[in-house]
Amino acid sequence: MIVTVTDDEPKVLVVDGPDGGPPLLPSGPLDPDSDDTLDLAVRRWLAIQTGVTVSYMEQLYTFGDRMRSAPEPGERQLAVGYLALVPEETPAEGAMWIDTYDLFPWEDYRRGPPSVLRDDMYPRLDAWAFNDVARQGRAQITFGIGAPWDPIRVLERYELLYEASLVAEAFTARLEPLPGALGGRALGRDHRRIVATALGRLRGKLTYRPLIFEVMPEAFTLTELQHTVEALVGIELHKQNFRRIVDRGDLVERTGEHRSSTGGRPAALYRFRSDVVSERPSPGFSLPRPKRL
Template sequence: MSQPVALNLAAVIVAVTEGQPRVLTVTGPDGRPAIPSGPLSDDDSTLERALRHWIRDQAGIEVGYVEQLYTFGDRDRGFTAGWRNVAVGYLALVHEAAPSPGAAWLDCYELLPWEDQRTGPPPSFDASIQPALAAWVSDDPDRANRVAAVFGDAPGFDGIRVLDRYELLYEAALVAESYADHGVAVPDDLPGSTAMLGDHRRIVATALGRLRGKLTYRPLVFELLPDEFTLLELQTTVEALAGVQLHKQNFRRLVERNRLVEGTGQRADSTGGRPAELFRFRPDVILERPRPGLGVPYR
């Protein structure tokens, strides 16, 4: 009655470089990018240890912060016939985009272009997705509410609902996986977003949503930054992840009021303009405030 379970640990390994969030990818069997995944070894007493274990072995990367995301076990996520393929997805943050053999850093917003709202809706959204969604809605007006709810014209674009948006686009047949999953040829007039192996783009969407959510109440950004940074670097990193632009002075005020950082007294040899003070994360904040983070707005 019961297929055996093949359990894998899949990792969305995130770094932010040059103001862009990136995920580590390997090349999947069909040539499409895939997130790395590895086995649950009997040697490791916990799932998280097993994850760190194979990431170290395979990619040579020592990840810092690790958090379990979600377990994916749909029957059709078949990589091994005769088995129920289950993956436990993890989010892992690393300080710098170290290159590793066979792996490449892929821009998050190549995978999910509509999530980058830093300079307003991205060109591909206005040009292709928006009209295609409008057409999809006109087929069934009840869909209008759902589109509005996640892409939010009036009420606002809620940064954390990354997965909801991906799933809506999937349902509206606006991502490559909508076709690939059913063995149908992918049309070539699709909005230009990079597809991934199997349900891996879903897993990345889950990761980005979780990361955005946690940013606001946990000091996760500092896992992605060097030890010392300027406030602009901090802001740029937050903006990169949140996908929205922030008001500089207000961001500074927020960070200082919440006592998330402390000045080092050092100045950064600036790239242009007045030199900025270098700051470092103040770990004690975790003990002082119940939910230390940067309350990113998301409208």
């Protein structure tokens, strides 16, 4: 799964699904002869399917449930998921960027609790948890109802929605027809689940690794940097404090240039100081700690 951020929206790269079906993440089988490492295999398929080359990439998770693959006896499909970050780039024919929050509209908390949550999800979660204290508890914790919203619980939220039959995949897995209104845009197979895994991991890792710079251009303003972080994490950050952290963390250095942005005082341009990666144990951006209630 390849992620970037453009115009302050997090994007994920997908390829057309077979037979006009829902899109899929780029993927392909390992060639045991030519692919010396899993990393190389992933890069090879990315190049073939999307034309995109990535620098930062990390392994996510290996999916191996029997359910995944067509249940032919004696055969089994393992899928090793990867997460890659790239600056914006135009993909090849057949591949396109889609907005991550089209897949998970409830994950964009930047302007407070998203309306999908309040208008759509809450009532349906209520119905699902009706007369079931355990379900009520889970829904409240994972969706931050009367509890702090935790940006990294992406997978938990998706799985709960799956369990509550509020996402399309829950029906296609049971070979049932889709009812009307469902949460977010679906991907083929279990790929939306993989994206949820990746987004959660990414949000968490941003706090202790300077991954964000993998999606930034060479030079950027602190506001751009902040908006990019906010886009991925899905919450807004306090501007001055963000800048303080970045400053103090020695993550960046001024280029000396300035940018006359859309009205207002020109912003100083910064570049990433890549040597911090080895210097410091955990250079990242602390998220606001969830408030205890």
